[in-house]
Amino acid sequence: MKVLTFSWEYPPNHVGGLGRHVYHLSSALAEAGTDVHVVTPGVREQSSREGHGPRVHHIVAYDVSAPDFISWVLQLNVALFERAVRAVIEDGPVDVVHAHDWLVAFAARAFKHAFKVPLVATIHATEAGRNAGIHNRQQAYISDVEWWLLYEAWKVICCSEHMKNEVRGVFNVPKDKIMVLPNGVDPDEFSSLQRGAGRNAFAGQDQRMVFFIGRLVREKGVHVLLEAAKMLIGQGYSIKLVIAGTGPYEEELKFMAASMGIWSHVYFTGRVSDKVRNNLYRWADAAVCPSLYEPFGIVALEAMAAGSGLVASDTGGLSEVITDGTNGLKVRPGDAGALAAAISRLITDKTLRERIRRGGQETVRQRYLWSGIARATAELYEDVHREYEASPWGKSRLYTSGGDRDAGRYHGWRRRFETPAADLQSAKADGPGGQPAGDGARTEPD
Numbered sequence: 001m002k003v004l005t006f007s008w009e010y011p012p013n014h015v016g017g018l019g020r021h022v023y024h025l026s027s028a029l030a031e032a033g034t035d036v037h038v039v040t041p042g043v044r045e046q047s048s049r050e051g052h053g054p055r056v057h058h059i060v061a062y063d064v065s066a067p068d069f070i071s072w073v074l075q076l077n078v079a080l081f082e083r084a085v086r087a088v089i090e091d092g093p094v095d096v097v098h099a100h101d102w103l104v105a106f107a108a109r110a111f112k113h114a115f116k117v118p119l120v121a122t123i124h125a126t127e128a129g130r131n132a133g134i135h136n137r138q139q140a141y142i143s144d145v146e147w148w149l150l151y152e153a154w155k156v157i158c159c160s161e162h163m164k165n166e167v168r169g170v171f172n173v174p175k176d177k178i179m180v181l182p183n184g185v186d187p188d189e190f191s192s193l194q195r196g197a198g199r200n201a202f203a204g205q206d207q208r209m210v211f212f213i214g215r216l217v218r219e220k221g222v223h224v225l226l227e228a229a230k231m232l233i234g235q236g237y238s239i240k241l242v243i244a245g246t247g248p249y250e251e252e253l254k255f256m257a258a259s260m261g262i263w264s265h266v267y268f269t270g271r272v273s274d275k276v277r278n279n280l281y282r283w284a285d286a287a288v289c290p291s292l293y294e295p296f297g298i299v300a301l302e303a304m305a306a307g308s309g310l311v312a313s314d315t316g317g318l319s320e321v322i323t324d325g326t327n328g329l330k331v332r333p334g335d336a337g338a339l340a341a342a343i344s345r346l347i348t349d350k351t352l353r354e355r356i357r358r359g360g361q362e363t364v365r366q367r368y369l370w371s372g373i374a375r376a377t378a379e380l381y382e383d384v385h386r387e388y389e390a391s392p393w394g395k396s397r398l399y400t401s402g403g404d405r406d407a408g409r410y411h412g413w414r415r416r417f418e419t420p421a422a423d424l425q426s427a428k429a430d431g432p433g434g435q436p437a438g439d440g441a442r443t444e445p446d
């Protein structure tokens, strides 16, 4: 099975959890035998494969200044599609194309129709969910593209039941088109402290460390965490709130921390390396996900894997991952008082903290290892491909990747590509009104 994946994020280019998801899923799929090709933006054009990992084709988006984000996304999609076409020409056809979120919808849809391969789409979040509704023209446009991607997809993956319901509610997608496959985590990444700066570079020895990591956007609820921190400090707790990550809400959050009079208790680290992130999870007395909207919340799994005590909003995917008091504490989203109370319980009650640490690590091992998630994803690819092959669309396909069943059976498209002179001849013979060579309407020689 050969899969081509489009993603706008992939390490080392991180924006949020989507990039981590694509990296770990692609690696685990490749490790288990799926031939995965990832097409994604990078700092320079290059294709590489590490060990048994996926083959990653990095592209550089066109160097034409885009007037706005939407135009930039469209330019990016053309560049992604261009690289994907070259990947097919150089490495041969693929069986399934996989798109992650609306940001790559155009490239994926074009690839699907150009090569007649079935499309699988993962929806990590929706524009309506992120913004608690659709309030302007740009949001309406993004939401339309999301709908279109869902329409074009053979099957849709959502990372939680919550997201499945949201996608069904917002876009009216039939239930049996959506499959829930969660995010995962690699516990080995978090198993030991890494060398580097020590805890005291982030917090004083006498200070309890409360840790947040994520994109600094309003829906992550960091402003609620600042309010909770102020309450705890007011109650006499000696805490340091470490906030890692960047984003459009950063300046406002800094302003809030200063005007609340808690600036010296908050450390905005900016973006941190994975090594520092892992250490922070292990040093933290409480890792907090105060989200107002969270389709899954990969950071909760990371906190669990690292053995941090976890406090999270009872919302979205977090509600499904966390069992209150067993592997984390859940609080009402947006309720600073409840958040402060839960953090206080966790940092003062050692027995509870130990139970939650152990519970989190157990949860991760039982339910959220990437190997199992990759197995389920590979089965989904197989199912989709089987259905596609049996469909009229699949029967009229232009080529096959030549997997076991079809060994050596390359169809017309590839042969025509390899013999351009013959193509030209047949195109001429067709005459101006005929079907040009390479058009899918032509019957395949087989």
Ligand code: NHF
Binding pocket: 016, 017, 018, 021, 124, 125, 159, 183, 294, 295, 296, 297, 298, 299, 317
């Ligand atoms: O973990 C990866 C991530 C999720 O909840 C997160 C989100 C975007 O908002 O699936 O996608």
